[in-house]
Amino acid sequence: MLSAFAPLRDLTIVSIMVRLSAAVLCGGVIGLEREYKCRPSGLRTHTLICLGAAMTTLTSQYLWVYMHMYTDVARLGAQVIAGIGFIGAGTIIVTRRKRVKGLTTAAGLWTAAIVGLACGIGYLEAAIYTTMLVLTAELVFSRIEYRLKTKAQDVFLYVEYRNTTPIDLILKCFRSFGIRVSDLQVTRLSDEDEKRVCAIFSLRLTKKTDYEKMIGELSVLNGVLAVEKI
Numbered sequence: 001m002l003s004a005f006a007p008l009r010d011l012t013i014v015s016i017m018v019r020l021s022a023a024v025l026c027g028g029v030i031g032l033e034r035e036y037k038c039r040p041s042g043l044r045t046h047t048l049i050c051l052g053a054a055m056t057t058l059t060s061q062y063l064w065v066y067m068h069m070y071t072d073v074a075r076l077g078a079q080v081i082a083g084i085g086f087i088g089a090g091t092i093i094v095t096r097r098k099r100v101k102g103l104t105t106a107a108g109l110w111t112a113a114i115v116g117l118a119c120g121i122g123y124l125e126a127a128i129y130t131t132m133l134v135l136t137a138e139l140v141f142s143r144i145e146y147r148l149k150t151k152a153q154d155v156f157l158y159v160e161y162r163n164t165t166p167i168d169l170i171l172k173c174f175r176s177f178g179i180r181v182s183d184l185q186v187t188r189l190s191d192e193d194e195k196r197v198c199a200i201f202s203l204r205l206t207k208k209t210d211y212e213k214m215i216g217e218l219s220v221l222n223g224v225l226a227v228e229k230i
Helices: 003-009 013-036 043-065 075-090 103-121 124-139 141-150 167-176 211-219
Strands: 154-162 180-190 195-204 224-229
Touching: 003 013, 003 124, 013 043, 013 103, 013 124, 043 075, 043 103, 075 103, 103 124, 124 141, 167 180, 167 195, 167 211, 211 224
Parallel strands: none
Antiparallel strands: 154 195, 154 224, 180 195
């Protein structure tokens, strides 16, 4: 541990203010990236969670040092780690296209809570370094993940079309590009105006497949309403 942070490990007015300020800063930095990407839990949510978690461990330390309640001081912090799952679950949604969104935000909230616990107990060097690693994962790794997905040979394609459109027309388009369908899930959707069908195709591409051109030709097929990679 860094000796520069040693004075902040004592429970004083100055150390309390520094710990809580560090929690606000770390939580705000993590939340700012989510806010920039227009995610449901952004700057304020991450800041409040990190601050609340820091206050939890501060309270545990206060009970131990000043109230002489010699119980498990980690109990309150453990409840934060378990309880944050309820907030994280609220950010995870499954879209109509069977696409799961919000997992990264939920993981970020959980990590922000633990960073707050570290700030509250005075373990500032770990909290600051973890915040830097979280930003690296969300800013840098997301670009690497996107590049890997664009080069993937196995892709999932969501296609929404009218029920009067024969699915053989869509399969014929795949075959013309040398694409093999390894799996297919079909769901019927009923609206007041028209009846629609959505299908999720698991496709096996080849190195010579012109994926963008295939998407373009599939989108203009008669009866096809939407095409999206998932």
